[in-house]
Amino acid sequence: MIRGTVLIAQEVCKGCELCIAVCPQECLGLSEHLNIRGYRYVRLIQETCTGCINCALVCPDSAITVFREPKGAAKKTVVVQSTP
Amino acid sequence: MPELKPTNGFEEVFRKVQTLTDTPMHYCPGCGHGVVHRLLMEVVDEMRIQDKTVGVAPVGCSVFAYQYMNIDMQEAAHGRATAVATGIKRVLPDRYVFTYQGDGDLAAIGTNETIHTVNRGENILIVFINNGVYGMTGGQMAPTTLAGMKTTTSPFGRDIATMGHPLKITELLAQLPGAYYVTRHAVHTPTAVRKLKKSLRMAFEFQEMKKGTCFVEVVSNCPSGWKMTPQESNEWMEKNMFPYYPLGDLKVPKVRMN
Numbered sequence: 305m306i307r308g309t310v311l312i313a314q315e316v317c318k319g320c321e322l323c324i325a326v327c328p329q330e331c332l333g334l335s336e337h338l339n340i341r342g343y344r345y346v347r348l349i350q351e352t353c354t355g356c357i358n359c360a361l362v363c364p365d366s367a368i369t370v371f372r373e374p375k376g377a378a379k380k381t382v383v384v385q386s387t388p
Numbered sequence: 389m390p391e392l393k394p395t396n397g398f399e400e401v402f403r404k405v406q407t408l409t410d411t412p413m414h415y416c417p418g419c420g421h422g423v424v425h426r427l428l429m430e431v432v433d434e435m436r437i438q439d440k441t442v443g444v445a446p447v448g449c450s451v452f453a454y455q456y457m458n459i460d461m462q463e464a465a466h467g468r469a470t471a472v473a474t475g476i477k478r479v480l481p482d483r484y485v486f487t488y489q490g491d492g493d494l495a496a497i498g499t500n501e502t503i504h505t506v507n508r509g510e511n512i513l514i515v516f517i518n519n520g521v522y523g524m525t526g527g528q529m530a531p532t533t534l535a536g537m538k539t540t541t542s543p544f545g546r547d548i549a550t551m552g553h554p555l556k557i558t559e560l561l562a563q564l565p566g567a568y569y570v571t572r573h574a575v576h577t578p579t580a581v582r583k584l585k586k587s588l589r590m591a592f593e594f595q596e597m598k599k600g601t602c603f604v605e606v607v608s609n610c611p612s613g614w615k616m617t618p619q620e621s622n623e624w625m626e627k628n629m630f631p632y633y634p635l636g637d638l639k640v641p642k643v644r645m646n
Contacts, residue, residue, distance in 0.1 A: 309398060320418035320611075320618040326578055343417065360402040361578040364422025365413055371398035 308355020308372040310348060316367040317345035323359035323368065332359060405433045409458050416523075418618020420608030421449060423575040424517060425456055427585045428486070431592055432459060441484045442476050444469040446498075448490035449524045450517065467498025470505035473512045484595055486513040491532040492522040495557045499531075502561070509566025509600040513591045516558070516603065518633065519610040527613035531555040534632055539613070554632060558605045562638040568600030570639040574607045574630075576622040599641065607633050 310332075317339065323346055324332045333349035346367075355372030407429035415421045432441050438459055445453040447466035454461035464472040469487040477485045494502050494516050502514070521539050522528040529539040529546060532554050536545040546554075562570040569591055573584040584606060591602035607629050609621040616624060 307398075308401075316412050318417035322418055322618055322622070325619050325622075341412075355398075355401055357402045358578040361581045362423065362575070364415065364417075364419055364426075366404040366408060366422065366426050368402070369400065369404070370402040372401045374397070374399050 306354050306373055306375075308353045308370060310353060310355075310359060311369045311371070312346055312348075313367040313369075314339050314345045314347075315341070316365050317343065318365060319343040319345055320364065321346070322362045322364070326358045326362050328356065328358065329353060405430050407433045407438050407458050409456055411455050413456055414452060415449065416610075416612045418609065418611045418621065419449070419523075420519070420575045420606065421517065423581060424488075424515065424584070424606055424608070425450075425453065427575075427581065427588055428488070428515065429457055429459075430585060431588045432484075434589070435592060437484050437592070440482065441486070442473075442480070444473045444476070444485070444487040446487065446489040446493040447524075448493045448522070450488055450490060451524070453488050467493050467496070468501055469493065470498065470510075470512070470514060471501045473514075474505055474508070474510045477510055477512050481511075484513075484592055485511075486515060486592075488515045489517070490523070491516070491518045491520065491530045492524075495531045495555050499557070502557070503564070506561045506601045506603065507564045507566045509568070511595050511598050511600065513588075513595055513602045513604065515588075516605045517608050518558075518605055519608045519613065520554075520629065521610050521613035523610045523613045527610070527615075532557070532633075534628060537628075556633070558603065558633075558638060561603055566601055567603060567639055568641055569594055569602040570605075571603070571637045572605040572607065572633060572635050574625070574635055576609065576625060580635075594641070605633075607635070 329352040331350040331352045334344045335347050339345045357370045360368040360370050441459045443461040445463050446469045473485045473487045520533045528541040574580045609625050611618045611621040
C-alpha cells in the first residue's frame, strides 16, 4: 500500500470536520486541545494515510499539506526483501 | 505559516499555492468560499498569469477577497463588480479579469449590471457563489432562497405567493447571446472540487481567446446562515439545493480544448 502523511497547520484549522468526512482511511480526528483561535483542530489519529489528497481538496482554509511515498520506493523495498 | 518539510523521503503532493496570501481567512468553519478562492488561485498559478490577473471583489462575505488573493484586486460597490470589471477589461484588454460575487451581490442588487455585462459579451469571467442567503449580514432571504426555506427575514419559510420564486439567474444568463460558457458546480466533495477547477481553467483560457463572457456558478453551503454544522449543511445542500439548481454545463462552446 502507498504510504503518505499530512501536515496540518494547527493555527489555521477551524475544525470544520469536512476533511474527516471525506477521508477514505478514517485517519483524521479532532484534537482534545484548542488552537489559538479557540477551535479544536484536526490531526492524524492513525498511520493509515495514503496521501490521496481528498482532505486537502475540500479544506476551505488550505491548512493541509500532503506528502506521499515516491512510487519507486515501495518496489525497491520488495526487491531488497526477496533477494536473500 | 511554519515551514513545511517532507518527512522521511516522502514527496510533497499537495500544498497551499503561493498565489494565496498567508492571512488566515475570516470565513466561518466549513464555508465553501475558501475552496473557491484556492481553486481560482491554483488556476492562476498553473497558467502563470499572476501579474496579469485582476480580480474584482464584491460586497458580501467575500468582501475581503483581496486580502487572501495575492494578485491585483479592486473592490466594487455593492452589485457593481461586473461594471467595474468591464471598465478594467476595456482599459487593459491584455489582463485576465474576473469578478467574484455572491448571490446577494450578483442576483439581487447587481442583476441589472450582470445581465447587461453578459449581454454585451464582455471578455470577463464571473464567479457566482450561490448559497441561498445573505451570509454576511446574518442569514437574510436572498433572491435565490429556496421555497419554504427559513431565514431570518422569512421565519416561516419563503412563501412563493408573496415573495416570488427563487431566481435561476444562471439559466437566465445562459440564454443571452453574449454568454459563451455557462456552468454550475459545487465544492462539497473532492470530485466536485476537481470538476470546478477544470471549469475555471477552461474559463480563463476562453478569456484569452476573447470569446465572450464566462459564467461559473458554485452552489455552496452556509453553515452559519442555515444554522447547521458544515457536514449537515453539505447534506442539506445535496438534498434540497441540487434538485432546484442542478449541477452541470448550461452552455458549452463547440470548440475542443487541447
